[in-house]
Amino acid sequence: MFDPKWLPTLMIFLPLLGSLLIFVTPNRWRDEMAGFMAAVTLGLGLMIWYAGGSGLLSLNWIPALGITYSVELSGVSLALAMVTAFMSFIAVLYAARRIPNPGTMLALILAMETGLLGIFAARDLILFYVFFEDALLPSLLMLAIYGKAHRMRALVKFAAYTLFGSLLMLVSIIGVRYLGGSPTFALVDLKQNLVTGPAQTWLYLGFLTAMAVKLPLWPLHAWLPDFHEQNHDSGIPDVMGTLYKVGGYGLFTFAIPLFPDASLELRPILMGLAAFTALYSAWIAFGQQDWKRLLAYAGLSHMGFVALGVFSLNETAVIGAMYLLAFQNLYTGALFLSVGMVQERIGSLDTRVGGLMTGAGALGGLTMALWFASIAVPGFAGFIGEFSVLLGAYQVSPWLAFVAGLTTIAAAAYALTAFQTTFWQARPLGGVVVRDLVHTEWLILGLPLVVAIFFGVYSAPALNLMQPAVKSVLAALGGN
Amino acid sequence: MPQLVPPDVAFLPLLPILLVLAGALLSTLLGFWVGRRTLTVINIAAVVLSGASMMFLWNGGLTSFGGGLQADNAAILLGLTVLVGTLMTLLVSLDTAWRERVSFPEFDAMLMYAVTGCLLIVFSGDLVVMLIGLEIMSLAGYVLATLQGSRRAEESGLKYFLLGAVGSAILIYGIAFVYGATGSLNYAAIAAKVGSVSNLTPDNVGILVGGSLLLLAGFGFKIALVPFHQWTPDVYSGAPTTTFLFLSTVVKVAAFAGMLRVFGGALTDAPGWASTLQILTAATLIIGNTAALFQTNFKRLLAYSAVAHTGFLAMCLLGTPALGGAALGYYLLVYTLMTGAALAVVAALQRTEAGFEINDMRGLYYRHPGYAIALSVCLASLAGLPPFAGFFGKYLAFQAAFQNGYVWLSVLAAVTSVAALVYYLRPAMLMFMPDRTPAREYAHGQRFPTTFTVALGVAGVTVLGILPNVWYGWVANPAIWQLLAGR
Numbered sequence: 033m034f035d036p037k038w039l040p041t042l043m044i045f046l047p048l049l050g051s052l053l054i055f056v057t058p059n060r061w062r063d064e065m066a067g068f069m070a071a072v073t074l075g076l077g078l079m080i081w082y083a084g085g086s087g088l089l090s091l092n093w094i095p096a097l098g099i100t101y102s103v104e105l106s107g108v109s110l111a112l113a114m115v116t117a118f119m120s121f122i123a124v125l126y127a128a129r130r131i132p133n134p135g136t137m138l139a140l141i142l143a144m145e146t147g148l149l150g151i152f153a154a155r156d157l158i159l160f161y162v163f164f165e166d167a168l169l170p171s172l173l174m175l176a177i178y179g180k181a182h183r184m185r186a187l188v189k190f191a192a193y194t195l196f197g198s199l200l201m202l203v204s205i206i207g208v209r210y211l212g213g214s215p216t217f218a219l220v221d222l223k224q225n226l227v228t229g230p231a232q233t234w235l236y237l238g239f240l241t242a243m244a245v246k247l248p249l250w251p252l253h254a255w256l257p258d259f260h261e262q263n264h265d266s267g268i269p270d271v272m273g274t275l276y277k278v279g280g281y282g283l284f285t286f287a288i289p290l291f292p293d294a295s296l297e298l299r300p301i302l303m304g305l306a307a308f309t310a311l312y313s314a315w316i317a318f319g320q321q322d323w324k325r326l327l328a329y330a331g332l333s334h335m336g337f338v339a340l341g342v343f344s345l346n347e348t349a350v351i352g353a354m355y356l357l358a359f360q361n362l363y364t365g366a367l368f369l370s371v372g373m374v375q376e377r378i379g380s381l382d383t384r385v386g387g388l389m390t391g392a393g394a395l396g397g398l399t400m401a402l403w404f405a406s407i408a409v410p411g412f413a414g415f416i417g418e419f420s421v422l423l424g425a426y427q428v429s430p431w432l433a434f435v436a437g438l439t440t441i442a443a444a445a446y447a448l449t450a451f452q453t454t455f456w457q458a459r460p461l462g463g464v465v466v467r468d469l470v471h472t473e474w475l476i477l478g479l480p481l482v483v484a485i486f487f488g489v490y491s492a493p494a495l496n497l498m499q500p501a502v503k504s505v506l507a508a509l510g511g512n
Numbered sequence: 513m514p515q516l517v518p519p520d521v522a523f524l525p526l527l528p529i530l531l532v533l534a535g536a537l538l539s540t541l542l543g544f545w546v547g548r549r550t551l552t553v554i555n556i557a558a559v560v561l562s563g564a565s566m567m568f569l570w571n572g573g574l575t576s577f578g579g580g581l582q583a584d585n586a587a588i589l590l591g592l593t594v595l596v597g598t599l600m601t602l603l604v605s606l607d608t609a610w611r612e613r614v615s616f617p618e619f620d621a622m623l624m625y626a627v628t629g630c631l632l633i634v635f636s637g638d639l640v641v642m643l644i645g646l647e648i649m650s651l652a653g654y655v656l657a658t659l660q661g662s663r664r665a666e667e668s669g670l671k672y673f674l675l676g677a678v679g680s681a682i683l684i685y686g687i688a689f690v691y692g693a694t695g696s697l698n699y700a701a702i703a704a705k706v707g708s709v710s711n712l713t714p715d716n717v718g719i720l721v722g723g724s725l726l727l728l729a730g731f732g733f734k735i736a737l738v739p740f741h742q743w744t745p746d747v748y749s750g751a752p753t754t755t756f757l758f759l760s761t762v763v764k765v766a767a768f769a770g771m772l773r774v775f776g777g778a779l780t781d782a783p784g785w786a787s788t789l790q791i792l793t794a795a796t797l798i799i800g801n802t803a804a805l806f807q808t809n810f811k812r813l814l815a816y817s818a819v820a821h822t823g824f825l826a827m828c829l830l831g832t833p834a835l836g837g838a839a840l841g842y843y844l845l846v847y848t849l850m851t852g853a854a855l856a857v858v859a860a861l862q863r864t865e866a867g868f869e870i871n872d873m874r875g876l877y878y879r880h881p882g883y884a885i886a887l888s889v890c891l892a893s894l895a896g897l898p899p900f901a902g903f904f905g906k907y908l909a910f911q912a913a914f915q916n917g918y919v920w921l922s923v924l925a926a927v928t929s930v931a932a933l934v935y936y937l938r939p940a941m942l943m944f945m946p947d948r949t950p951a952r953e954y955a956h957g958q959r960f961p962t963t964f965t966v967a968l969g970v971a972g973v974t975v976l977g978i979l980p981n982v983w984y985g986w987v988a989n990p991a992i993w994q995l996l997a998g999r
Contacts, residue, residue: 093981094904097984097988158907161898162898165897166899173941176942176945177944184938187937191933191934196927196930199926199929199930200927202910202926203910203922206907206910206922210914
C-alpha cells in the first residue's frame with residue numbers, strides 16, 4: 033500500500049508540474065489541463081483528510097547545513113491546505129472563462145498553489161521560508177502582467193514590505209537554531225532546543241515582523257489595499273492574494289512553540305495591536321468607494337480578528353482564529369470574484385453604481401449571501417470563527433475583546449451600505465442591460481457559499497480536525 | 513663554501529596554471545596567422561583542460577616552490593569557480609566581441625593572462641606569489657578595460673589603472689609591514705607566528721596590525737569594498753560588457769580567494785583587521801545597495817549590484833575559516849553564474865555599449881521570452897529569492913557572520929537586502945509588463961554561444977538552489993578551509 037506520508041509531497045508539487053505542463057499543452061486544452069490538475073490536487077487533499085492526516089515525512093535535504101525536507105499535513109495545516117486547493121480550483125475555473133488566452137494566468141495560479149501548500153505543509157523552518165518566498169514570485173508576476181496602471185508602485189511596496197519582514201525572519205531563523213543549539217532546522221528538533229531569556233524575545237520580534245506584514249497587522253499593512261486595487265479586475269489574483277495571508281498560521285505553528293515565553297510576555301501589546309487593526313480597518317473600509325479597496329480593508333479587519341485570537345494564546349480563541357483564517361479565504365475570495373463579475377458587466381468597480389439587482393438578481397443574491405458570511409452572520413462559517421475568537425479573548429482581556437467586538441457592527445455598516453448602493457438604489461439613467469450569472473459562474477460563487485454554510489451549520493468535522501493540533505501547540509506554554 | 517640548493521619546482525601542481533598560460537601564449541603568437549574566433553575556441557579548450565587537471569589534483573595536496581604555491585582543495589574549488597567565469601566570458605565574447613569593437617587576438621591574450629594571474633592568486637602559498645598573480649591579473653585587466661577604442665573605455669581604463677595602481681602600492685606596503693612583523697612571507701609561517709602572540713614583541717604587534725590593515729585596503733580596491741569602490745561603477749559600465757562580465761566575476765573571485773588566503777589563513781589570529789572589515793562591510797552594504805536603487809541604466813545598476821554583493825561576500829570573511837570559507841566557496845560560484853548569465857543577456861541585447869535603460873526593458877518578455885525569463889531568474893537569484901541559489905549564498909553569508917558574533921551586521925544586511933530586492937525586482941517585473949512601443953534591443957543578439965552561457969548560468973543557479981549539496985557538499989568540508997595557510 034502507498035505510504036500516506038508521501039501524499040503531501042505529491043499534493044504540493046502536482047500544481048507546479050501542472051503549471052509547467054501548461055506551456056507545452058496546446059492552447060485549446062490548457063483550461064482543461066489546469067482544471068484537471070487543480071481538481072486532482074483537491075482530491076489528494078480529501079484523501080489525506082479521509083486518512084486522518086498524513087504522518088511526518090522527514091528527509092535530509094542539505095545535511096551539511098542541517099536543513100531537512102519535513103512535510104506533514106494534519107490538523108490546522110490540512111484544513112488550510114484544503115481551502116487553498118479548493119479556492120485555487122475555483123480561481124482556475126473562473127480564469128479559464130474570464131481571461132482571454134489564460135495560459136500564463138493559469139500557470140501562475142498553479143505555481144502559487146504549490147508555494148501555498150508548501151507553506152502549510154512545511155515542518156522545517158528553512159523549508160517554510162523557501163515556500164514562503166516562492167509563493168511571492170507568482171503573485172508578483174500576476175501583478176506585473178495583469179495589473180493596472182499604477183501597479184509598479186503597488187508592486188514595489190508589496191515586495192519591499194514582504195521581503196523586509198522575511199529577511200528579518202531569516203536572521204531570526206539562523207539565531208533560533210544557533211543559539212538553541214539544535215542539530216537541524218526541523219520543528220521537532222528546534223522545539224527540544226529552545227532559546228531562553230531575552231534572546232528569545234528578540235528572535236520572536238524578528239519572526240513577528242515577517243508574520244505581521246503577511247497578516248497584515250497595523251502598522252505594517254499599507255501594502256495591502258494597493259496590492260488589491262492594482263490587481264487585475266477579474267479578482268483572480270486577489271483570490272490568490274487572500275490565500276497568501278498566512279501570517280496567522282505561521283505564528284500559530286512556529287512562533288508559539290518556539291517562543292513561548294516571549295509570546296506570553298508580549299501578549300498584551302500584540303492583542304492591543306490586533307484589536308486596533310480590526311476596528312481601524314473596518315472604519316477605513318466604511319469610507320471606500322472602490323470595491324476592491326473595500327474588500328481589502330474588510331479582509332484586513334478579519335485578519336485583525338485572527339491575530340487577536342492567536343495572540344491571546346487561549347484555546348478557544350486560537351481555534352476560532354484558525355477557523356476564521358481557513359474559511360475567510362472562501363467568502364472573501366468569492367467576493368473578489370463577484371466584484372470581478374460586476375466589473376465585467378458594468379466596467380466599473382465603484383460602489384455607487386446602483387440598480388444592478390434589476391438585471392442580475394442571482395449575482396446580487398449570491399453576493400449578498402457571501403457578504404452575510406463575511407460579516408459573520410450566524411449560520412455561516414465566519415460566525416463560528418469570530419465568536420470563538422471573542423469568547424476566548426474575553427477570558428484574557430475583556431476590554432480588548434469589547435473593542436474588537438465593535439468591529440462586527442462596523443462590518444455590518446460598511447458591507448450593507450456598499451451592497452445597497454451598488455445593487456439596490458435607483459438604476460442609473462441609460463444604464464446598460466446587465467447580464468445575470470451564466471454557466472460556471474453559478475459554481476464559482478455558489479460552491480464557496482455552500483461550503484461556508486455547511487461549515488457554519490455543521491462545524492464538527494473542521495473543529496475535530498483543528499482541536500487536537502491547537503491543544504498540542506498550546507501545551508508548549510505549560511498549560512495556560 | 514655554501515651548498516647550492518636547487519629550487520623546489522614541481523610541475524604537476526602548476527599544471528592548471530600552465531595550461532591557461534599556454535592558451536595566453538598561443539593567443540599572443542598565433543594571433544598573427546589565425547582568426548580571433550579560432551583562438552577563442554583554443555582558449556576554451558585550454559580552460560576546460562585546466563579544469564580537468566584540477567579535478568585530477570583533487571585531494572592531492574601538492575605544493576611547489578617550497579610551499580609558495582599550493583594546489584590544495586581550497587585552491588581547486590576556487591580555481592574551478594574562476595574557470596567557470598572565464599568560460600562564460602569566452603563564450604559570450606564569441607558573439608559580441610566584434611560588436612564591441614574588441615575583436616582582435618590581443619583581447620583573448622590579455623584575458624588569458626589575467627586568468628593566469630587569477631589562478632596564481634588562488635593557488636598562492638605566500639605573499640609574493642599572491643602579489644605576482646595580482647599584478648598579472650591587474651595589468652591585464654587595465655588593458656582589457658581600455659582595449660575598445662572609445663572615450664568611455666579609455667576613461668574607464670585610466671581610472672582603473674590609476675586607482676588599481678594605488679591599491680597595489682598599498683598592498684605591497686602592507687606585505688612589507690607583515691614581513692617586518694613576522695619575518696616571513698609564507699602564509700603558514702606567518703600563521704604560526706601570529707597564532708602565538710608571545711612570539712611578537714609589543715612593537716611588532718603594531719606593525720602587524722598596520723600591515724594587515726594596509727593589506728585590507730589593498731584588497732579593498734580589488735574587490736570594490738567601500739570606500740575603495742569609487743572606480744567600480746564607472747569602470748564596469750564604461751568597459752565593454754564582456755569585459756565587465758570578466759572583471760566583475762573572475763577578477764573578483766580571485767581577489768576574494770586572495771583575501772581568504774591572507775585573512776582566513778595567514779592573518780586569522782591577527783588583531784584589528786576583523787573589526788575594521790566589519791565596519792567597511794557595513795558601509796559597503798549600505799552604500800552599494802542604496803546607490804543601486806537610484807540607477808536608471810541597467811548596466812550601471814548591475815555595476816552597483818556588484819558593489820553590494822561585495823558586502824555580502826565580505827560577510828563570509830568575518831565567519832570562522834571553516835564556516836566562512838565554505839560559505840564563500842559556495843557563494844562565489846553562484847555569484848559568478850548569476851552575474852555572468854545576466855551580463856550575457858545584456859551583452860546580447862544591448863544596442864550600444866551603454867547597455868540599456870531600465871525603462872527600455874518593458875515588455876522584453878514578449879519580444880525575447882527565453883532571455884527575459886533567464887534574466888528574471890538571474891535577478892531573483894541575485895536578490896536572494898528561493899528556490900534559486902542566490903538565496904543559499906546569502907543565507908550562508910548571514911549564518912557565517914551571525915555565528916561568529918556579528919549579529920548586528922546580519923540584521924543590517926537583512927535590512928539593506930530590502931533595497932536590493934526593490935532594485936532587482938523592478939526591472940524583472942517591467943520585463944513582464946505588456947508594451948506596445950517598438951523594440952529597443954539589438955534584434956540579432958540571440959546566438960548559440962551566448963544562449964548556451966545563459967542556459968548554463970540559469971541551470972546552475974536553479975540546480976544549486978534546489979539541490980545546494982551538489983556544490984556545497986564539496987565545499988562544506990571544514991578541513992579544506994582550516995588549511996588555507998598551508999601546513
